[in-house]
Amino acid sequence: MSGLEVTTGWYLTLGAMLFLIGGTGLLVRRNPLIMLMCVELMLNGVNLSFIAFADRFGDVHGHTVVLFVLVVAAAEVVVGLGLVVAVLRASPRATADDLSALKG
Amino acid sequence: MGQVEIAFEAPAVDWWVLTPQIILVGAALGLLLVASLAPRALPGWVSTITSIATGAAAAIVAAVQWAARDLAPRPTLNGAFVSDGFSLLLTVLVGAGVVMTALVAHSALDRYDMAPPEFAALLLASAAGAVVMAGANDLIVLFLGLESLSIALYVLIALAGRRASARESAMKYFVLGAFSSAFFLYGIALVYGSTGSTNLSGIGGFLFGSIRETDYLLLVGIALLLVGLGFKVAAVPFHFWAPDVYEGAPSPVTGYLASIAKAAGFAALARVLYVAVAEQSTAWAPILVGLAFATLGVGAVMAICQNDVKRMLAYSSISHAGFVLVGLSAVVGSGESAQWLVRVAGEASRVVTYGSAGGGDAVSAAVFYLVAYSFMALGSFAVLSVVGAELRSPEPDASTHAFSRYGGLARRRPVLALAFTVLLLAQAGIPFTSGFWAKVEVIRASIGAEGYVLAAVAMVTAVVSAFAYLRVVLAMYAPEGSADGDLRAPAARAGRPRWGGLPLTSVFAISLAVAVTAVVGVFPQTLLEWSREAVLSIVP
Numbered sequence: 001m002s003g004l005e006v007t008t009g010w011y012l013t014l015g016a017m018l019f020l021i022g023g024t025g026l027l028v029r030r031n032p033l034i035m036l037m038c039v040e041l042m043l044n045g046v047n048l049s050f051i052a053f054a055d056r057f058g059d060v061h062g063h064t065v066v067l068f069v070l071v072v073a074a075a076e077v078v079v080g081l082g083l084v085v086a087v088l089r090a091s092p093r094a095t096a097d098d099l100s101a102l103k104g
Numbered sequence: 105m106g107q108v109e110i111a112f113e114a115p116a117v118d119w120w121v122l123t124p125q126i127i128l129v130g131a132a133l134g135l136l137l138v139a140s141l142a143p144r145a146l147p148g149w150v151s152t153i154t155s156i157a158t159g160a161a162a163a164i165v166a167a168v169q170w171a172a173r174d175l176a177p178r179p180t181l182n183g184a185f186v187s188d189g190f191s192l193l194l195t196v197l198v199g200a201g202v203v204m205t206a207l208v209a210h211s212a213l214d215r216y217d218m219a220p221p222e223f224a225a226l227l228l229a230s231a232a233g234a235v236v237m238a239g240a241n242d243l244i245v246l247f248l249g250l251e252s253l254s255i256a257l258y259v260l261i262a263l264a265g266r267r268a269s270a271r272e273s274a275m276k277y278f279v280l281g282a283f284s285s286a287f288f289l290y291g292i293a294l295v296y297g298s299t300g301s302t303n304l305s306g307i308g309g310f311l312f313g314s315i316r317e318t319d320y321l322l323l324v325g326i327a328l329l330l331v332g333l334g335f336k337v338a339a340v341p342f343h344f345w346a347p348d349v350y351e352g353a354p355s356p357v358t359g360y361l362a363s364i365a366k367a368a369g370f371a372a373l374a375r376v377l378y379v380a381v382a383e384q385s386t387a388w389a390p391i392l393v394g395l396a397f398a399t400l401g402v403g404a405v406m407a408i409c410q411n412d413v414k415r416m417l418a419y420s421s422i423s424h425a426g427f428v429l430v431g432l433s434a435v436v437g438s439g440e441s442a443q444w445l446v447r448v449a450g451e452a453s454r455v456v457t458y459g460s461a462g463g464g465d466a467v468s469a470a471v472f473y474l475v476a477y478s479f480m481a482l483g484s485f486a487v488l489s490v491v492g493a494e495l496r497s498p499e500p501d502a503s504t505h506a507f508s509r510y511g512g513l514a515r516r517r518p519v520l521a522l523a524f525t526v527l528l529l530a531q532a533g534i535p536f537t538s539g540f541w542a543k544v545e546v547i548r549a550s551i552g553a554e555g556y557v558l559a560a561v562a563m564v565t566a567v568v569s570a571f572a573y574l575r576v577v578l579a580m581y582a583p584e585g586s587a588d589g590d591l592r593a594p595a596a597r598a599g600r601p602r603w604g605g606l607p608l609t610s611v612f613a614i615s616l617a618v619a620v621t622a623v624v625g626v627f628p629q630t631l632l633e634w635s636r637e638a639v640l641s642i643v644p
Contacts, residue, residue, distance in 0.1 A: 039279075042286035053297040099272040
C-alpha cells in the first residue's frame with residue numbers, strides 16, 4: 001500500500017472539524033431547526049473522537065461511551081424538537097433573533 | 105473457526121448506595137404511570153405529596169447512610185459511582201430542594217398552566233440527575249447525570265409554555281445547555297484520549313506520580329470540562345443565559361435552577377478537579393481564579409443595575425457562584441501534598457486513588473456556601489412566587505417583578521416582607537445569618553491560600569451587592585406603595601388552605617428557608633463540621 005496512510009490523527013482532526021463546524025453553526029445560524037442539527041453535528045464530532053481514541057487504545061470503553069452519547073443525543077433532540085414546535089406554533093417563521101423579549 | 109468466548113461479568117451493585125436515586129426515579133415513573141392510567145386528572149395535591157414524600161425519603165436515606173458509617177468512600181458499579189460524605193450531603197440538600205420546590209409550586213402550578221403530575225415527575229427526574237452528579241466517579245456517569253438534570257429542567261420551564269417568556273427562556277436554556285454539554289463531552293473525549301480512562305479515580309491514579317511533559321491534549325480537555333461546567337453553574341463569561349432564563353422561568357423552577365442545579369454543577373466541578381486532575385492544579389487553579397474574579401465582579405455590578413427583582417436575584421446568584429469559585433480555587437501548595445490510596449473492600453484489586461491539592465478547608469468552605477446559599481435562593485424565589493401571584497401584570501409578559509411594584513409590600517404583607525428581608529440580608533452577608541458565615545469561611549480560605557487580592561475583591565463585591573439587596577428592602581418598606589392598584593384580591597384563589605391570605609404551602613417553604621438561614625447563622629458550627637467531614641473523601 002502506498003501513498004497516504006489513514007491514522008488515528010486523521011479521525012481526530014475530522015472529529016474536531018465537525019465539532020467546530022457544529023459550534024460555529026450554532027452561533028451563526030438563526031433557524032431553530034438548523035441550530036438543533038448543529039448540536040447533533042457537535043456531538044457526532046465528539047463520538048468520532050471517542051471511537052478514534054478507543055481504536056488507538058484497543059479499549060472497548062470508548063465504544064460503549066458512544067452508545068450512551070447517542071441515547072442522550074436522541075433524548076435531547078426529542079425535547080429540542082418539542083421546544084422548536086412550541087415556539088414556531090406560537091409565532092411561525094420565528095428565528096432565534098425573535099426570542100429576545102427578555103433582556104436587561 | 106473457534107467460537108469466541110465472551111465472558112461478561114456484571115459489576116457488583118450496592119443497592120443500598122443507589123437507594124436515593126432509585127426512590128427518586130421510581131416515584132417519578134410511578135407518578136407518570138398512575139397519572140396517565142387514571143380515568144380522570146389526578147388532583148394536584150397527589151403530585152405535591154408524592155414529590156414531598158420522595159424528596160424527603162431520598163434525603164432521609166442519605167442521612168441514615170451518613171449516620172451509619174464513617175464517611176469513607178464506598179464505590180459501586182465497578183467504581184463508576186461512589187457514595188461518600190460529599191455525595192450524601194448533597195443528596196440531603198437535593199432532597200430538601202425538591203421538598204421546598206414542590207411546596208412552592210403547589211400553589212403556583214395553575215397560575216402557570218402547568219400539569220401537576222408532569223411537573224412532579226420532571227422535578228424528581230432532575231433531582232435524580234443531580235444526585236447522580238454528586239456521586240459520579242466516572243465522567244460518563246457524570247455526563248448522564250448532567251443530562252438527566254438539564255433535559256428535565258428544559259421541559260420544566262417549557263411546561264409553562266403558554267407564556268411567551270417561558271418559551272423563550274426554555275429555548276435559550278436548551279440551546280446553551282446543549283452547546284455546553286457538547287463542550288463538556290468533548291472535554292471528556294480529550295481527557296480519555298490523554299489518560300485512557302474516564303473513571304475519575306482512574307484518571308487521578310494515572311496522572312499521579314507520572315512525570316510527564318506538558319500534555320496539551322489533557323490541558324485542552326480540562327479546559328473544555330471547565331467551560332462545560334462553567335455554563336452549568338453560570339460563571340462569567342459563560343453566564344449570559346442565566347438572567348434571561350431565570351427571569352422567564354416560573355419562579356418555583358427558577359428557585360430550583362438557582363439552587364439545586366447550581367449546587368450539582370459545583371459538586372461535579374469539585375469532584376472532577378480534586379479527584380481526577382488534582383495533579384494538574386497548577387494549570388486549572390489560575391483559570392478558576394480568573395473565573396472567580398470575573399464572576400464576582402460582573403455579578404455584583406450587574407445586580408445593581410437591574411430594575412427587576414427577579415433579574416437582580418439572577419445576577420446575585422451569579423455573584424454567589426463567584427464566591428463558591430473563590431472557595432474551590434483556593435488551592436494550597438498545588439500538586440505537592442500527599443496522595444493516599446484507598447483499597448476498598450468488595451472492589452478486589454481495584455485501587456481507588458484520591459488526589460489532593462491540599463485545599464480541604466477551602467473546598468469545605470465552598471460546600472458550606474452552597475448549602476447556605478441554596479436555602480436562601482429557594483426561599484427568595486418562593487417569596488417571588490407568592491408576590492408574583494398577587495401582582496397582576498397589565499400584560500402577561502410585562503416585568504412582573506419591577507422594583508416599583510414591590511413598593512408598600514411591608515404594609516400589605518408585613519410577615520412576608522420581613523421573611524424576604526431576612527433572606528436578602530443573608531444573601532448580602534449580614535451577621536447572624538448563614539450568608540455571613542458562608543462569606544467569612546470562603547474569604548478565610550482564600551486568605552489561607554494566600555489569595556489576598558481575590559479575598560479583597562470578594563469583600564468589595566460583597567459590599568457592592570449588598571447595595572442591590574438593600575434597594576429591594578428599601579422598596580418594600582417605602583412608605584408609599586405605588587402598586588396598590590395592582591393588588592389582586594387575596595381571596596381570588598379559593599379552595600386552597602391559606603394563612604393570612606398567603607398559600608399555606610409556600611408559607612411552609614419560606615419559613616423553612618428562613619429557619620435554616622437564621623439557625624445556621626447563629627449556630628454555624630454543626631454545618632461547618634458536616635462540610636468538613638463531607639470533603640474528606642475528595643480532599644483529604
